Amino acid sequence: MPLREYKYNGGKLEVTDKMKKDFEDAGYILVRGLLDKDDLSRIKQALEGSQAVMENAFGVGDGEGRESKLCLWNHPGTDVTGMVARCEKVADTCAQLLGGEVYHYHTKLMMKEAKTGGKHVWHQDYGYWYKNGCLFPDMMTVFMSVDPCKKENGCLQILEGSHKCGRIEHLMVDGQTGADLERVKQLEGVLEHMHVEMEPGDALFFHSNLLHTSSANDSPNRRWAFLCAYNKKSNNPVLKHHHPQYTPLETVPNDAVKQCTNCTDMSGKDFMNPSNDKTTAGKKAEKMK
Secondary structure (H helix, E strand, O other), X not given: OOOOEEEOOXXXXXXXXXXXXXXXXXXXXXXXOOOOXXXXXXXXXXXXXXXXXXXXXXXXXXXXXXXXXXXXXXXXXXXHHHHHHHEHHHHHHHHHHHOOOEEEEEEEEEEEOOOOEOOEEEEOHHHXXXXXXXXXXXXXXXXXXXXXXXXXXXOEEEEOOHHHHOOOOEEEEOOEEEEOHHHHHHHHOOOOEEEEOEOOOOEEEEEOOOXXXXXXXXXXXXXEEEEEEEEEXXXXXXXOOOOOOXXXXXXXXXXXXXXXXXXXXXXXXXXXXXXXXXXXXOOOOOXXX
């Protein structure tokens, strides 16, 4: 079965009835070319040249002696990466797919370095977020590829339609919260297991209950991905935790990414300290030097 994919052709991203149905039925839509070369150039400049990102990045083990690195922040900020999180083709698309106003829950840069990047175990994002006092799975993530994401360097894998099975029990797996593997195995017997190979600039919009995983990176090529997570206003968490309560999101035009001149000032982002995250308590994570 082919992926539920669409092509972005610039301007306003029209969310069609078919896109909504695919998101409802499959738990995701893949939008090719959501970020163009100019967008990506500015995003890379902001991420690769940021001392704050490197100072706040940390490692997450995979239970097999490897780790992936990530850096997570709670508020978009005013730099180029913040413009991505706030731009209409990202934020407004999520609002339309979820059927209501959304706010920025967090953004993260996920770094699987060449030959060393660890795997991410099968999980649902709501497996984490449920524990944060979010009563409903009215949440989603936009996974945007910075580098080519291929099978050989650990691209995302999904079980299509698995968001319909509800929240699965999750347990701690080294530094990660992983879904009950017996349940995952049973679902693999009835659902399509798909590798989501992506080129730089492609974006996967997916539901918080969609089961996904990724393999370790044994290739000579790094695999960086930029992920923005959103929550519906109506799903304001009942517990105060390490991610924001409802905070109104000011969206910006799509060309704000190109027009933003701030690639260095990361103030106001509220970078996450992993020791404050109870969903990854006990993980062996060390900050990058």
